[in-house]
Amino acid sequence: MHRGDMRDILGGLLVIAVGGTFAWAATGYSFGSGRVIGAAYLPFSAGVIAMLIGAGILIPALFRKGNPIEFNPRPVIWVLASVLVFGLLIQRVGLIIALIAVVAISALGSRESKIWQVVPLSIFMAIACWLIFVRGLGLPMPVLRNPL
Amino acid sequence: MIADLAHGFSIALSFENLFYCLTGVVLGTAVGVLPGLGSLAAISLLLPVTFYLEPTTALIMLAGVYYGSEYGGSTASILLNLPGTPSNAVTCIDGYPMAKKGRAGVALFMTTIASFIGGSIGIMLLIVATPVFLSFAMMFQSKEYFMALLLGLIMAATISSGSPLKGLAMLTIGVLVGTIGVDNQTGSSRFTMGYFQLYDGISIVIVAMGLFGVAEIIWSIMSNSNPTIRDKITLRSLVPEREDLTRSVVPVLRGAGIGSIIGPLPGAGLALAAFLSYAVEKRASKTPERFGHGAVEGISGPESANNAAAQTAFIPTFALGIPGTASMAIILGAMMMHGITPGPQFVRENFDMFWAIVASFWIGNLLLLVVNIPFIGVWVRLLKIPYQLLYPAIICLICVGVYSINTSIFDVWLLLAFGLAGYIMRLLAFEPAPLLMGFVLGPLLEDNFRRAMLLVRGDFFALFTGPINTAMLAIFIVAVGWSLLGSYRRRAARAGQD
Known part of the structure; x- marks a missing residue:
């Protein structure tokens, strides 16, 4: 100590x-x-x-004793990475692919995540957000874009 | 007043308002039920969506999320021994033992009824007390506003929880972050580092989502262990015994009284109301040994108290434009984003809107009763969704929500920065709530400070004079001194135990 x-x-x-x-x-x-x-x-x-x-x-x-800082890098890195990737992808390839990436990357932050749950969840979220934000609220954002 | 209220109801009962009120309270119950997602994050998540609504409708919905979460919060406390929101922490003490005895249904029913009665009493007080506060606020000039904001902020930061010094540090940093952008008085751009995206300042949505959304998720992933619920909640199991009802009558009323008084105080918040009510009930009880082993008074009192406080917390926000807690600061931020300045002018100039919102509170509480009692099974099932499925979905909503404010990637980078900052703050045991309050109220503080200084001709110490300011200072010194003494005693007691 x-x-x-x-x-x-x-x-x-x-x-x-x-x-x-x-x-x-x-x-x-x-x-x-x-x-x-x-x-x-x-x-x-x-x-x-x-x-x-x-x-x-x-x-x-x-001048006083304290406890060491407990730090678990796994959720920090993957959750922040997913936000970073969203920022990098949203205007290049559009909402759908950006959100699939967000779900996939952020899921790596938890030990409990299972691939057979993450895949359907990512597709579901991509479609749900497209329906809510683009179709429902009419927000202007690229949905699917060819990066080339 | 009755006529005003009736007029308010006529607006609040329009199809659109009713729909958004229902949406708000259902979402509120959902975020209340789910541990690790607070009403503060939910309100900020919804803020960008409400840009497209009428201001009245938007506020009806956002307020619904706020008080709705207080209803839902007790569900996780009772079933999982894990508070859905901080103010439901005391409900664990007796709610979880009730569930272990197979009385989870009764506990859920009693907390819902207690919440409804507490909330209703809180609304009545809101109606009666707001005009009183208003006539008080009429005497306020910039000097008094400055003092009320300053003292309210300091009180909120020191009392709320944890270390008073750390609370103050967060408050000051919040004020500093709030100065980023073009200064509306002098026109000079402050701390923008050449980024034109910062000229209008940082959006409150980004600050709140970073600190309370992203950071909270990172924190929850580490602490979540996916507990299982064994109880089956049938409608029949909800029916309380006669004894449960008779035992609860007085605690519910007493809790509502305690909550109504605590609610408007700066920094006190809903958790304090619940804790105080629990302590009072335990002391007043003839059988205090039952507490902690499933005493129904131990859940009905506090649940009434926090819901009453949730309603009366709106009094200073509406009448003075001075929110007492971070959640209320978000509501205030939402009002300002819709171009409404809260304060005495708000109630006078937006008469319809004020009464419509108050009426919607009542409708919302009634809806919550319906949403919570027959549909309790739905909420219990929601609680069974594992967190690893929930949090990636929330991150998606946060990302899209932040990006949608200005369709700007710059905002996403800011979100990243605030998420990281929020996580570091939690790691080092700093509360993010005072930062948010400083961020929202800092610009108002500066504005009133400038006007007051002009008024007193640059004499700084004249700001502390005048009957209202002297009285506020006196109350402040007593309140903060008392709370500091309390925290000192607690620390001394803890040191003695070690």
């Missing part, structure tokens, strides 16, 4: 980083005068406050 509550150390550092980035970027805008509040005022103040809060999370965490 290492010293310090890793979860809150990381959390505090991240909050400081996010707050610091916003505060730093905000200095590029006008602060305005006392009466007329400029574009930088709120984001800069909120960024500084976030950094203070982050320090408040970080510092006590350095």
Whole structure:
């Protein structure tokens, strides 16, 4: 066991980083005068406050013991990959194939998934979304497109 | 008021509104029944769809999803010992033992009836209290709005749950994310990094779907173990004994009272209402030893309380334009997307709409009674769908929903970023709800801050003066101090046990 509550150390550092980035970027805008509040005022103040809060999370965490962070990469990777693939495919090959890919890839995230369930589910979702969003709501999106 | 309500009913009973109300409550029950999918994610999923509806109809449906999920949430608590929504967690304590004794049907029936009575009392209070809040809100100027928003947000972030400091961190980051886009006062584009897609700011749909949709799914896949339900729920098994009814009368009424008071408070939320009601019933009971072993009061009180709170939570959202919880913030976001600014002007200028929505709540609760009691078997079967079949389908809906907002791939990348961020937040034990509230209310906060500063001629400390602001500050200090003391004591008690 290492010293310090890793979860809150990381959390505090991240909050400081996010707050610091916003505060730093905000200095590029006008602060305005006392009466007329400029574009930088709120984001800069909120960024500084976030950094203070982050320090408040970080510092006590350095001096107490904590549990290690439990991390299971499998669902994270496959679920995020499925969203990524949707973004890559939707305008190139259209809704139907993009959604079949989304179901197939996201299903890899769970140990329980079975191929004989995933295949019909992917086809069902592709057709259902086409019916709901394209036919039903009339949203403009490519349904099937030849990538070449 | 009766005439206004009757007028509201005449609008809410139109075929279209009735249809969307039913759709809303059925979807709400479904997401309530299914653990690992909350009403917040469901409302944001439906938001893009409602762009094509009349604002009144859209709100009727979205609100239906919200309070409908409170009805459905108890089903999983009773049958699986797994709360469908956080506010149904207490229902597990006595609902699951009831199911183990073969009384699952009775438990489901009692929670539905309790939900209906609690919800109805909450609506009555909503009707009575909104005008009072309105006349209070009339005294509000930008200075008071700024203070109410600021204190409400801080209270919501610190009280809601977990660590107050982490809640505040999320709130502040939410406010920061809310500033992304063109500043409507000065016209300078903030934090857009040259992406024109960010000029209008990030859509609330993307933030909510990333934090509560994608991240929640990743989290649920890891914790889901596909439990099995053995009980067969027949209509006959629903019939309660006389004793169940007599025991529940007082807890249901008391729960409705507790819930109605908790509902409008910032950050308190429905879960607190349910927990408080449970604690009160256990203390008031002559036989507290029955609690935890299937006491019917232990489910009827809390279920009445959280449904009453679900209705009265609309009071500050409608009358002041200040939502108390993340779900209400989404409803507020939906209103703003439809071009309606909540607050005192909302009820005055959109008189028809306000009363139609209130009337629809009643219709919705009545529909929920029908949807839940005769069709309980359908919901139990829904609960049997394994999660590995459910989540890929939800991801499809999220992807298409986000893409459909602007038919823009950029939005899909943003969804990816917020999904990852939401997962990291859960990993590091940060609550995403305050972030969403800060994101929705941040721009309102800045707007009122600017107007107030102009009004007080740049004197920052003048913002804290005036009778209303002093009173709000006093209440705030007492409330936050009390809750911090509570969490300190809990921590001390836990440290003592170790």
